[in-house]
Amino acid sequence: MIGTRGHCTQNGMKKNIQRVVPARYRFCTLWKRRVTLGLAAMIFAATSAFSNEIGDAEKGEAVFRECSECHSVGQGAKNRVGPHLNGIFGRRAAGVDGFDYSNGLTRMGKDGLVWNFDLLDRYVQNPKAFASDTRMAYKGLKDAGQRSDLLSFLRRYSDDPSNIPEAAPTAAGTDHSVDAAILAIQGDPDYGAYLSSECTSCHQLSGNNDGIPGIIGWPAEDFVVAMHAYKDKFRPHPVMQMMAGRLSNEEIAALAAYFEAARP
Structure with a gap:
């Protein structure tokens, strides 16, 4: 038990008294103070580390020179071979009016994909x-360092870069090159046909691209790379991530062989 000092009045005179406080309350108070200080230190450390994860925009400007053959950014930027990159952060995929995007990116935009550091990092890593x-x-x-530098440079040309979360985006994703041994697996198209019913419940055998991409006649290697991108959560589509996650390497190869040979 410990005490805290106070005063009371008795017969018109002030006397010092000691108010008794249970020791467990004192312990709780000290514990809360220490936790608060600890959290503050952690937040400060995390903030410092977080802010250091963004790359060097000056170096990124040099990296962008390779991109500038197709893209422009800054004052007066216009669409060229590729869309202009002003305001790319926080912009919906396929969101530049008047530019002819691929069906895949257009679908992603309609599904609500908005470019942030993480998604741009993945796209630039392996389009x-x-x-x-x-x-x-x-x-x-x-x-990964050059990608961070490049994106740090492009981030300057968003509406309000200081308000754009650097998010886990800067945590560099894995290099998504599919292992050569996986690409070398010879799939059994008959087994692929057997497995294909779950795929064709959404992807039409006619090859139509009405809202859902057609995969009939798709090159086997492209199919394998795409499925492993979903399997490794490199591509942002929860349903496809779930479907690919249930398939073995041999099953993916079998499906790839079947759909490559299939015709509408």
Whole structure:
């Protein structure tokens, strides 16, 4: 037990008294103070580490020179071979009016995909793994540091960069190159046909692209890369992530072989 000092009046005179406080309350108070201080320190440390994850915009400007053959950014930027990149952060995929996007990116935009650091990082890392039918011929930027620098540079040209969350985006995703041993698996098209019923409940055997992409006649390697991108959660589509996650490498190869050979 410990005491805290106070005063009371008795017969017109003040006397010092000691108010008794249970020790467990004192312990709780000290514990709360220590937890508060600990949380403050953690938040400060996390904030410092977080802010350091964004790349160097000056270096990113140099990286962008390779992109500038097709894209423009800054004052007066216009669509070229690729869309202009002003305001790319926080913009819906396929969101630039008047630009002819691929079906895949257009669908992603209609599904509500909005570009943030994470998604842009994945797309720049491996455009074809992110959106199979992308018209961007660029093979991807594998260096995570250069991607961070590039995106830090592009972030300057969003409406209000300071308000754009740096999110877990800057936690660099894995390099999504599919292992050569997986690509080398020879799928059994008959087994693929047996497995295909779950796919064709959504993807039409006619090959139509009415809201859901057609996969009839799709090159086997593209199919395998796309399915592993979903399996590894590289592509942002919860349903496809779930479906691909249930398939083995051999089953994906079998489906790829079946759909490559299939005709409407």
